[in-house]
Amino acid sequence: MAPSSHDTAPVARRGLGKLFRRHTEDPPESLRRQAETPEPVRPQTLDLALRDHETGLPTRVELDIVMRREMARAARYGGMSCLVLFDIRVASYQPTSDRPESPSPAKFVAAQLLDTAREADVVARVSKTRFAVLLIECDEPGASNFAQRTRTRISTESYARTADDLPIFVRSWAGCVNWRAEYADPEAYFAAAQKKLEVSFIGYEADQSYFLAD
Numbered sequence: 001m002a003p004s005s006h007d008t009a010p011v012a013r014r015g016l017g018k019l020f021r022r023h024t025e026d027p028p029e030s031l032r033r034q035a036e037t038p039e040p041v042r043p044q045t046l047d048l049a050l051r052d053h054e055t056g057l058p059t060r061v062e063l064d065i066v067m068r069r070e071m072a073r074a075a076r077y078g079g080m081s082c083l084v085l086f087d088i089r090v091a092s093y094q095p096t097s098d099r100p101e102s103p104s105p106a107k108f109v110a111a112q113l114l115d116t117a118r119e120a121d122v123v124a125r126v127s128k129t130r131f132a133v134l135l136i137e138c139d140e141p142g143a144s145n146f147a148q149r150t151r152t153r154i155s156t157e158s159y160a161r162t163a164d165d166l167p168i169f170v171r172s173w174a175g176c177v178n179w180r181a182e183y184a185d186p187e188a189y190f191a192a193a194q195k196k197l198e199v200s201f202i203g204y205e206a207d208q209s210y211f212l213a214d
Contacts, residue, residue: 052125055110063124063132067186070134074179082135082143083193084176086113088154089129091171096163105170108159116150132193140178147174173200 050062058066070081088109093102106125113123113131122134133150135143151172158167175197183189 052106054104054106055125057110057131058122058124060124060126060132063122063126063134064186064190066122067134067189070136071179071183071186071189075181080137080139080178082138082140082176082178083189084133084135084143084147084150084174085126085190085193085197086131086133086147086150086154087129087173087197088131089171091155091169092166093162093168098163102168103160105159105168109154109170109172112154112157113150116146116153132190138178140176143176143178147176150174173197175200 049059051057052059067083070079073079074081086109088105090102090105095101106128109131110123110125113133117123117133117135120136121138122136124132124134126132133146135146138146151174154170154172156169158169160168162168175193175195177189177192177196179189183192
């Protein structure tokens with residue numbers, strides 16, 4: 001079975017995949033130069049945090065660096081990749097005077113994503129409530145299966161408990177897109193995944209409107 005199916009047992013991700021299919025067409029000149037020429041280190045980038053302090057995951061800054069390299073390799077050798085965005089919100093928590101805010105689910109979500117992703121995949125935290133997984137050598141159906149399986153896993157297990165020993169859960173949404181040559185940079189690739197995520201929000205709100213209608 002092709003490695004893009006994500007049907008095999010998941011393992012924690014630690015690095016990047018190095019297997020790419022042959023490509024019969026020449027890549028765009030700009031992407032070919034990116035693959036052959038390392039980017040110079042700019043002094044201002046040294047001050048940017050590459051790792052999220054709470055989870056230890058790569059930040060959007062480091063994810064963009066990895067995405068740019070993978071896009072250049074895919075354009076040259078014909079490799080596939082998909083980007084999946086997850087939005088995480090606390091689903092059940094009643095604030096109290098002692099705990100006005102819910103415990104952060106970030107470490108729980110990070111652990112679930114690392115456990116579900118393959119070793120070659122890249123897991124990152126891109127904002128307070130959003131996480132990204134760059135799936136290496138994966139097609140869009142495989143990414144959709146991964147997203148649905150991961151959402152179910154995240155949402156069905158409590159990540160903390162209240163002072164009254166009640167479980168606290170998170171609700172998750174996901175949007176995924178496969179890389180295409182028209183995505184010339186990480187920003188365009190990321191924006192396409194965000195649009196898919198917005199569609200999942202719209203679908204959820206429509207479902208809620210239906211069930212709450214008089």
